[in-house]
């Protein structure tokens with residue numbers, strides 16, 4: 328059941344949509360400008376750091392009498408507080424060309440049922456991966472390859488460029504940040520996901536406390552799975568939008584932009600989608616089922632059914648118009 332003040336024509340809708348798209352373009356342009364500014368400032372900091380190091384080195388060489396040069400430099404380096412690298416989260420997640428993704432072969436690796444279940448559970452219990460779709464999780468499980476690391480070895484080095492997401496199958500690892508222990512992890516845990524998901528450098532070091540067995544997937548495979556599913560979804564949404572008679576006059580570009588921002592939501596039979604009087608911020612298109620539009624004219628009166636909407640009908644358009 329839902330309450331909606333229906334109003335606004337398709338023309339209004341198109342106009343509102345185009346305004347939103349333009350607004351988004353302008354924001355993107357502003358973000359690009361600010362990022363360039365930030366990069367320039369980073370360059371300046373790097374240059375100043377080099378100058379500073381040169382001056383420090385020179386004054387320390389003058390001060391040194393008995394100690395050898397390399398020792399002094401080692402001391403100077405360790406006394407110097409390390410500047411924490413900015414964890415850049417890139418808006419550009421991949422260098423892959425989306426149009427060629429269907430041709431990119433994904434390699435699957437044989438694994439036992441127990442290993443498949445362990446990886447699947449690990450992904451579903453990880454805060455950053457649990458929102459992935461079932462088919463994405465199953466493909467990741469399929470594409471993970473086995474690897475092992477000996478006790479005491481570093482699996483991930485903080486600050487490095489990361490390219491692999493791991494699931495621990497056997498053994499224990501320790502996570503440290505700037506030399507301080509953060510936690511230990513045992514079988515069934517995911518690590519190394521942050522650098523791959525956010526395109527940033529490794530946020531911590533991970534060291535094997537015992538001999539360990541791992542499953543890994545590299546950035547390329549991971550991003551191919553993410554984008555391939557995204558493309559399939561985009562094409563399904565585009566087909567759906569094109570099948571709605573009222574949307575058939577929209578240009579390809581607009582249909583594609585709407586498909587970009589569509590999200591599937593499910594409601595149980597009888598559940599309210601919008602309540603009368605609530606602030607609306609979502610525009611809905613029905614892909615399955617029926618929606619009842621009702622209105623209560625006064626507090627003392629019963630709700631009156633205005634109409635019933637079905638597949639292809641939309642509501643909540645006032646939210647787009649603003």
Ligand SMILES: Nc1ncnc2c1ncn2[C@@H]1O[C@@H]2COP(=O)(O)O[C@H]2[C@H]1O
Pocket residue numbers: 483489502509510517518519520521522523528529530531532533
């Ligand atoms: N505070 C933390 N607690 C547990 N794990 C962490 C923490 N910080 C980082 N990690 C993990 O350590 C990994 C280091 O590489 P990533 O940054 O790719 O992903 C990181 C996480 O998987």
